[in-house]
Amino acid sequence: MIPWETIDRARAPDGAELVLSRRGEEWSVRAAGRVLMTSRTHGSEEALAAAALTRARAPRDVLVGGLGLGFTLRAALDRLPPGARVVVAELIPALVLWNRGPLAHLAGRPLDDPRVRVVEGDVLQRIAADRGAWDAILLDVDNGPSALAHPANARLYGEAGVSACRDALRAGGALAVWSAGQDPRYVARLGRAGLAAEAIAAPARGEAGGVRHAVIVGVREGTRRPGVGAVSRR
Numbered sequence: 001m002i003p004w005e006t007i008d009r010a011r012a013p014d015g016a017e018l019v020l021s022r023r024g025e026e027w028s029v030r031a032a033g034r035v036l037m038t039s040r041t042h043g044s045e046e047a048l049a050a051a052a053l054t055r056a057r058a059p060r061d062v063l064v065g066g067l068g069l070g071f072t073l074r075a076a077l078d079r080l081p082p083g084a085r086v087v088v089a090e091l092i093p094a095l096v097l098w099n100r101g102p103l104a105h106l107a108g109r110p111l112d113d114p115r116v117r118v119v120e121g122d123v124l125q126r127i128a129a130d131r132g133a134w135d136a137i138l139l140d141v142d143n144g145p146s147a148l149a150h151p152a153n154a155r156l157y158g159e160a161g162v163s164a165c166r167d168a169l170r171a172g173g174a175l176a177v178w179s180a181g182q183d184p185r186y187v188a189r190l191g192r193a194g195l196a197a198e199a200i201a202a203p204a205r206g207e208a209g210g211v212r213h214a215v216i217v218g219v220r221e222g223t224r225r226p227g228v229g230a231v232s233r234r
Helices: 043-055 071-077 093-100 123-129 151-157 159-168 184-192
Strands: 005-011 017-023 026-031 034-038 061-065 085-090 116-120 134-139 169-179 196-203 212-219
Touching: 005 093, 017 093, 043 071, 043 134, 043 169, 043 196, 043 212, 061 071, 061 123, 071 085, 071 134, 085 093, 085 123, 093 116, 123 151, 123 159, 134 159, 151 159, 159 169, 159 184, 159 212, 169 184, 184 196, 184 212
Parallel strands: 061 085, 061 134, 085 116, 134 169
Antiparallel strands: 005 017, 017 026, 026 034, 169 212, 196 212
16 A cells, blocks of 8 residues: 655644645645545535535625635636635635645646635634625535534634624525534524525535535525524435
């Protein structure tokens, strides 16, 4: 078996060491020996963009929280018109640097697209500052609303964070959140905030069988009454 080769190391803002590794054509980013992301499984990241943009009303302005290896961003760009605007909020500067360098080819160099602007920082701060600015918000910053990469991220998924996401959407806009598994409590929270909510099963590798993640979607319909939500286990 081909051994893993360490390509680079960096520190996240919380002090954790990130390790960028390659084994043949496969790439991964690890923290404390735990795999955070890998180029082998990105089907559900692509499903994240598809779920939001197929539900949003005429999407043109999109906020992506979490750059990862660029697959969600690429899937969004492939579904957006030439005049669209995509802002990527990424907390870890090294991920931006790697996506412009050794990882750029994985998703077809999405950061080179003129529609894209990268903002380094906390995505919740961006959401809270942009009331009614977005047709779609795509969040892939944790393993899900109940499986946090960083404890401080809990505020993004609580009642206040959900309200901020709702208020940042235009009428007809869609919020999509990547999750390692189903999260009925978060779906219900979106519903209480007045979003039409559902959880969609998403194969990790984009094909039937194997590991299945979830994409949780909430649509701001404008006339939707608070307290209405639904869980789908398709």
